[in-house]
Amino acid sequence: MKQEPLHRPGRAAGTVVVTDGAAGNERQALSLALGLRVSPRMLRIALRAPWRWIGPGFVRGASLSILRWQWKTLSSPWPALAIGCGRHAAVIVRALREASGGATFAVQILDPRIDPAHFDVVVAPRHDGLDGDNVVQTMGSLNPVDDAWLADAKVEFSTLQQLPRPRTALLVGGLRHGLDMDEAWLAALIARLERWRERDGGSMLITTSRRTPPQWRERLRAAFKNGTTCFWGGEADGANPYPGYLAVADRIVVTPDSVNMLSEACATGAPVFTSLPANPPAKLAAFHAELVDQGWLHDIGAEPADVRQPPPLRELATVASKIRHRIEATRPDIAVALDR
Structure with missing residues (x-):
């Protein structure tokens, strides 16, 4: 050569x-x-x-x-x-x-x-x-998330605005080295969101990523049967509504592994929640801590109605x-x- x-x-x-x-x-x-x-x-x-x-x-x-x-x-x-x-x-x-x-x-x-x-x-x-x-x-x-980007996403996925409120978006990543997101962790996350649904009603908007384990997809696809649920697990489910979910969500839950998805969720202006396992990698822990300290990120144990939102994180x-x-x-x- x-x-x-x-x-x-x-x-x-x-x-x-x-x-x-x-x-x-x-x-x-x-x-x-x-x-x-x-x-x-x-x-x-x-x-x-x-x-x-x-x-x-x-x-x-x-x-x-x-x-x-x-x-x-x-x-x-x-x-x-x-x-x-x-x-x-x-x-x-x-x-x-x-x-x-x-x-x-x-x-x-x-x-x-x-x-x-x-x-x-x-x-x-x-x-x-x-x-x-x-x-x-x-x-x-x-990331490109700003008011204009969100407005375009609302137009592109306009049918999502017809869903009952509050609309809870769940953005799911995948396993990450050093982060203990096991089956018990996933079960606890689903249980918390089911309690929100039982209390508040509304809609669940779920999207997975290429890193999401297949067993997680099946578990999430089968969850939240009571009420309105939208689920996207891959191309077989049509166009990925991820931008639309960000645009119409009243609150957003993000798995703790993804810096990208957490950053984009915090750019929307909606309250963002996660569930960080114990003893995470140091750099990831520092990122979460900074978002929490600035008011952009909240533990999923917090009540959505009680959180205060700073201006969106847009860098x-x-x-x-x-x-x-x-x-x-x-x-x-x-x-x-x-x-x-």
Whole structure:
């Protein structure tokens, strides 16, 4: 396999978003592109060995780490802006910055686990503990949820507004290393929501994710038979109503494993509840604690009517503004290229 020359400075144009195809990573990267008001092309990669094992600490020969046609699309011309999310994407984003001789402005979302100086900007949640002159810290994950996004979702899923209130959305992720979400935990969660239903009536709006174990899907599909229940467990159930659920919910319950879903739920303005098992991983515990301290997240044992809601958690505009200012201050040529 012939290696493309890695260092070949040249002109740069356009924006590319690079991810490993994971839905959460892709959503964050595309959200940032939206916040920066650029129209990116999407590149989903599957790193070859040894890069997929070593990560962004090793970019020698990185043109061979992905399909040859993919690297060619990145190098003729180089992208003016590269946005990557996740450790695998960080390999390509760092390689683009070096191969282009700095023509590409490299933005990495999530801790790349190497010196942030290898990128122009790194966006990382505070619970990662990453610091540096070019690090932009967030509380949660980047997402597009704002008033306009929610209004569009209400229109797209307009029939959901006909459901009885209160509408309780249940957003279900999956198992996570170090987080004890066993069958007893799931049973307790369902029992709590059934008590809410018995007391308040209304509707249950349930959606699962690709990480949800099959046995959880079947358990949840069979639950909440009394009253109005909407359930989405995959493509066989039609279009995923997740945006509509966020838009019409009076309260939202999120499994504690998903930083992305918790962040998006807290961006709606509705009260958000979860059930965090004992002894969670330290970074996840820190994230939950910060959301609780700021009033965005509540233990499911709390009564929905008793919670007070701060303004929605929306960080995208602030993060995008900081990155724009850095581009304009350090690379005005890139700023001009992005505005074309």
